[in-house]
Amino acid sequence: MGAVRDVCVIGLGLIGGSVLRAAAAAGRTVWGATESTVDAEAAAAEGYAATTDLAAALRRAADADALVVLAVPLPAVEGVLRAVGEHAPRCLLTDVTSVKGPVLDVVRRCAPDTRFAGGHPMAGTARSGWTAGTATLFTGAAWVVCLEEDTDLDAWREVAVLALDGGAHVVPLAARAHDEVVARISHLPHLLAAVLASVGAYGGPLAAALAAGSFADGTRVAGTRPELVRAMTEGNRTALLPVLDEALGKLGAARGSLASTGGLAATIEAGNNGSRALAGHKAAVRAGVRLDLGAPDARDGLLALGERGGRITSLDGDLLTGEVA
C-alpha cells in the first residue's frame, strides 16, 4: 500500500468534513479549506487544520504530494479546479460529487495534469455543514471510485484506500455507468417524489388526513432541500433525460391502457417483477473475488466487477479482495 498519504480536503460540509475526520481517524495528516468561515472555525475548534485560504491549502498539498479531495457542490467545482490547476497542477485528485461525467469533463479542461480518479461516497443525512459530519459516515456505505480508459491506476488505488479507510466498500465504475445508474436509482426517485407530492397537495387537508403508507413512502424524499436535489438532477442531465423518458413511456402506457381497455396488469406486474428481481440481486449469495492491480487486464476486471454489482472490500499492495454475486 506504500506510505500513508496526506489528505487535503476542499469543502468542509457534511461529506468533506466527514472525509477529513475519517482520514484523520485512519492516522493520516489532514488539512482542509472552505469558503465558509463558519465551517472553518467549527473544524478548527475541534483541532483540525482548517482555513479559508484555498491557495495555501493547495500549495501545501503540492509540496506534500497529498491526495486532494474536492468536496464542494457541483456548481463550485470549476472554480476550485482552476485553483488546483494553478497551485497543485500535478496533484493526486479525487472528488465526492454526486455526478461523475460532468466533473471528469471539467477536470480534463481545467486541471488536465492532475492524477485524477473521481469518487462518490453514497452516504448522507438530511443535515448539512461541518457539524453534521462524522468520522463514521461512510461505514458500510458504497463508495464509487471511477475508472476510465486513461485513469492512472495508482491514483485509483489511492482513492480506493481513502474509501476503505473510511469503512466504505469500493465500487469501480466508469463515470458514464455511474451517472446512468444513479439517474435510475436516485435522481428519478427524487423527481417522482416531487411529482407525487405536488399531485397529492392538490387534495388539500383531506388528502393529508387520509394519506398513509404508500403516499408517505412515495413522497419521503420530496422533503429534501431543493438546492441539493437540483444540484444532483440538473448536474446529471445527460444521463437523466433517457431515464426520465423511460419513466414517461411506462406511465404513458399505463394511462393509455387504463383509458382504453381499463387494464393495468402490464404496469403493475412489471413493477412487481422488477421489485422482486432487485430484491433477488440484493439477497444473492456473494462469492469472494481477488484481483491483481498489476495485471494487464486489471482495468477490465475492475469494471466488470462493478458493473455486475460487485465491490472491493480490502486492498493490500496490488492485491484487491472483493465479492460479487
Next chain:
Amino acid sequence: MGAVRDVCVIGLGLIGGSVLRAAAAAGRTVWGATESTVDAEAAAAEGYAATTDLAAALRRAADADALVVLAVPLPAVEGVLRAVGEHAPRCLLTDVTSVKGPVLDVVRRCAPDTRFAGGHPMAGTARSGWTAGTATLFTGAAWVVCLEEDTDLDAWREVAVLALDGGAHVVPLAARAHDEVVARISHLPHLLAAVLASVGAYGGPLAAALAAGSFADGTRVAGTRPELVRAMTEGNRTALLPVLDEALGKLGAARGSLASTGGLAATIEAGNNGSRALAGHKAAVRAGVRLDLGAPDARDGLLALGERGGRITSLDGDLLTGEVA
C-alpha cells in the same frame, strides 16, 4: 344510539374477518358467510358463526334487521348484491371496498331498496385471509362512511357506529370525493412505485447494489400483491385517469424543462412546497366540532367536515362529536 344492531359480514378475509371480530368484541351478535371454506372453517374454529351458505346468512340478516357488511373483492360485489336483492332486499347495508362510486352504482342497480351507506376502512396489512385479521385492525384508522344526496341518515349513523365501535374515526365523504382523493394518495403512488421499480430493474445487479433510501422508499409498495393493486386501481378508473394525467403533465413538464433549459427548479420546488403543505395540514391544531344529525343541514355539515380533513370521533344519539383544523 338505539339498540345495538346485529351484524352480518359477507366475505371473511382480512377486512371482513376483522369487522366480524371487532363487532363481536363490541358486544354485538355477529355471523358471516364466505365462499372460502378455508376462511369459514377457520372462523368457525374460533367460535364464530360462519358459513359458506350466503343465502342463509342473508335471510337471517333480513329476519333480524341486521346490518349487512359486504367485504368481498370488487369483482365479486355484483354477484353478492344480487343475492342481497333476493334474500334481504330492504336490509341496512354497507361495504368495505376501496372504491366507492362503482359500488354505489351496482347497489342502485342490483339492490335499490336496501338502506345503503358505503364505507372504506383505511387499514390493512400485507397479509390476507381470515387468519390475518384482528379485532383491533381499525384502531386509530380513518373509516370513510359515504354520504350522498339520497343516503338515509339512519343508515349512515348505523355504519358510523360500526366504525367507531371498531376504534376507527369516521370521515364523511361523497363517493366521488372519496374516489378522487384515494386516486391521489393511494392509487397514483402504487402506479409510480411500479414504474420506478421497472425502470430500476433495468439497472440490474448494479442498481440493486447502489439503491438506497430514495429508491427503497419509492418502490416499497411495488411489492404489494398485483391482484390487490389491480383491483383498486382498475376499479377506480374514472377518478384515476385525470390524476394520472396530472402526474404525466408534471413529469412531462420536468422532462421538457430539463431538455431545454436544463432546469428542474419548478418541479422540485413544487414538490417540496407540496410536501410541506401536506405536513402542515397534518400538524395543524384541531378544534372540536359538534354536529346534530337531526338538524336540517346535517348532511351539508358532515360533508363540509370531511372535505376539510375533519373526522367524527364519537356519536351519542343524534349528537356527533369530532374535530377539524
